[in-house]
Structures are given as structure tokens and as C-alpha cells.
Amino acid sequence: MSVTSTLERILPNGRIHLMVNLDEDEFRTYAGAGGETVCRTHGAVLGGPHAKATVIDTREQRCLATVDFKLGGAAPFFDLPLAEARDQLVGLEQLWGHGGGVLRERLLEAQTPRRKLQILEAVLLEQLVRPRMPDPAIALAASALDRGFSVSHVASRLGLLPKTFVRCFREHVGLSPKRFSRVRRLQRMVRSVRDPGSADWAEVAAEYGYTDQAHLIHDFRDLTGITPTAFRPRSAAECNHVPVVTFRR
Numbered sequence: 068m069s070v071t072s073t074l075e076r077i078l079p080n081g082r083i084h085l086m087v088n089l090d091e092d093e094f095r096t097y098a099g100a101g102g103e104t105v106c107r108t109h110g111a112v113l114g115g116p117h118a119k120a121t122v123i124d125t126r127e128q129r130c131l132a133t134v135d136f137k138l139g140g141a142a143p144f145f146d147l148p149l150a151e152a153r154d155q156l157v158g159l160e161q162l163w164g165h166g167g168g169v170l171r172e173r174l175l176e177a178q179t180p181r182r183k184l185q186i187l188e189a190v191l192l193e194q195l196v197r198p199r200m201p202d203p204a205i206a207l208a209a210s211a212l213d214r215g216f217s218v219s220h221v222a223s224r225l226g227l228l229p230k231t232f233v234r235c236f237r238e239h240v241g242l243s244p245k246r247f248s249r250v251r252r253l254q255r256m257v258r259s260v261r262d263p264g265s266a267d268w269a270e271v272a273a274e275y276g277y278t279d280q281a282h283l284i285h286d287f288r289d290l291t292g293i294t295p296t297a298f299r300p301r302s303a304a305e306c307n308h309v310p311v312v313t314f315r316r
Contacts, residue, residue, distance in 0.1 A: 074311035075301070076120050078257065078291055081242055081250040083115035083141040083149065085134040085159070087171050087187075088127055094156050097122040097311075111171045112156040113145065116241035118250055119154050120291040122311055132174055132183055134191070138209045139239040143197040149241030163194055205239040208232070213251045215276065218244045252276070253290050257306045263298045271295075 074097055088094055088110035098104040142149060147162055159167030170190055177183045204225055211221045221244065222232035236244045256275045260266050272283035287295050293309070301308040 073124055073126050074122055075125050076122050076292065076309040076311055077117075078120050078253065078307040078309065079117040079154075079250050080254055080307065081116055081118065081240070081247050082138070083113070083117075083136045083152075083241060085112070085136070085141075086114055086156075087111045087132040087174055089130040089132060089171070089175060091127060092171065093127065095124045095127060096156060097124070106156075108156040109158045109160065109171075111159040111167060113141075113147075113152055113159060113162060114156050115141075116149060116153055118242055118246050118290070120293075120309075121154070132187060134187060137206075139202060139205045141241075142239050144191055144194045146196055148238070150237050153241055163190075166190060166193065202235070202239055205236060208236060208244065209240065209247065212244060212248045213255075215252065215255070218248060249286060250290060253287065254307075257298070257300070260298075260306075261303055263295065263300070266295070268295050 086094065092110035094108045094110060094112055096106045096108075098106070145162055147157070159170055161167070163170075170186075173186050173190075174183045177186055204227075208221050208225060211224070212218070218232075219229065222229050225232060227235070233243055236242075236247070240247060242250070252275055256271060259274075260271065268283060269280040272278075272280045275283075277283040277286065284294060287293075287298075291298070291309075299309060300306040301310060
């Protein structure tokens with residue numbers, strides 16, 4: 068029996084990206100304890116916003132063209148409410164019609180990396196449906212939540228009613244402020260844990276504002292699908308990448 072780990076669990080970070088697979092016309096994500104359920108999408112997709120972990124096949128990461136949007140930066144290019152794409156890969160042909168359907172072929176025909184990037188830029192500009200500059204209030208709010216300020220504190224500092232703040236934030240980011248705050252706390256925490264195997268999780272819970280260790284474990288499992296003690300990233304520098312070990316005879 069051999070051990071293989073071509074599947075990888077990608078921890079959520081709250082961000083949105085566009086991806087085009089230039090190696091094969093497909094993206095695969097996996098569900099279930101051993102990744103036995105496969106979801107296939109065409110090779111040009113909108114990914115995110117990510118609020119839960121996604122299991123991917125690293126074999127399809129050989130050659131990608133990607134756009135990583137700044138917070139609030141994806142909304143101008145899509146009519147679809149971003150919250151509807153949460154934790155999903157959505158084919159660009161569904162969002163942009165013919166232009167999205169042929170984007171991959173256009174990139175494959177381009178002879179140089181520079182030309183591929185020029186095509187990506189041109190297509191994005193063609194798809195603008197709103198002013199391209201993100202709302203500065205949303206950027207400030209996201210930065211404050213990322214630093215650990217509470218949702219109520221941020222809404223108050225912006226002078227917005229709680230419901231108004233939630234609606235505006237979700238419209239621009241695709242996640243509620245509370246969910247975004249939880250995801251960003253997870254990110255701060257995992258970046259600080261150098262050796263998960265010997266970490267004092269009760270101490271970590273206190274440092275990052277969890278009620279107790281049980282609260283940390285529950286939140287960690289809800290966002291990542293694994294417990295803190297099962298958290299074994301690929302490396303300290305790649306704490307968002309956790310190999311999923313499967314067995315083959």
C-alpha cells in the first residue's frame with residue numbers, strides 16, 4: 068500500500084480570484100473525508116469568495132493564468148452578486164457568455180506571457196459593469212476587521228447602521244463582515260503557529276480572542292473541515308496548503 072498526496076486542502080482567506088487552466092480544460096474540487104466526491108468545472112472560472120476550505124488536485128496546477136482581486140476589486144466586473152459565488156468555482160461562460168467561453172482558447176493562442184496578460188486585462192476592461200475603483204469605506208472596513216476589530220466597532224466608526232454596513236460589505240466582498248472577520252482571524256492564527264504538533268491551543272485561543280479552546284476547535288473545524296491537531300501544512304511558508312493523504316493499493 069502506498070501513500071499519495073496529490074490532493075491539497077486550501078484554507079479560506081476571504082479573497083476572490085479568476086483562474087484559467089492552460090494545461091487542461093478543467094478544474095476539479097473534492098468533497099468527503101477522502102476526497103471521493105469530485106466536482107468538475109471548465110478551465111476558466113471565477114473562484115470564491117472563500118469562506119471554507121477547498122480541496123484541489125495539485126496535478127492541475129501546472130500552468131495557470133490567474134487574477135487575484137483586491138478586496139472589493141472583483142465586484143466591478145461581474146453582474147452576479149458575489150455572495151452567490153461563495154465557496155464555488157463558477158465557469159466564466161456562465162458569467163460573461165461567449166467572451167468568457169473563449170477566453171481560455173485566446174490565452175492558449177497567445178505566444179508570450181506578456182501577450183496573455185494583455186488579453187486578460189482587455190477582457191476584464193470589456194466586462195466592467197460598475198466604476199472600477201472599490202469603495203474606500205469597504206477597504207478601510209476590511210483592513211480593520213483583518214486587524215481584529217469587532218464588526219460593531221467598525222460599523223460605528225464608519226457611521227453606518229449595522230444592517231447597512233452588512234449589506235454594503237457583502238455587496239463588495241461577497242461575505243458578511245462576521246464571516247470575513249472569522250476567516251481573517253483564522254489566517255492570523257495559522258500564520259503564527261510554527262509547529263502545529265506542539266502548539267498549546269488553549270494559549271492560542273486566548274491570544275486570538277476565542278472564548279476558550281473548544282470555541283477555537285469548533286471554529287477551526289467549521290472553516291477548514293479539519294481539527295487544529297490535524298493541521299499539517301505543506302511548510303511554514305505555505306500554511307494555507309494542507310496535503311490530503313490518501314492510500315492506494
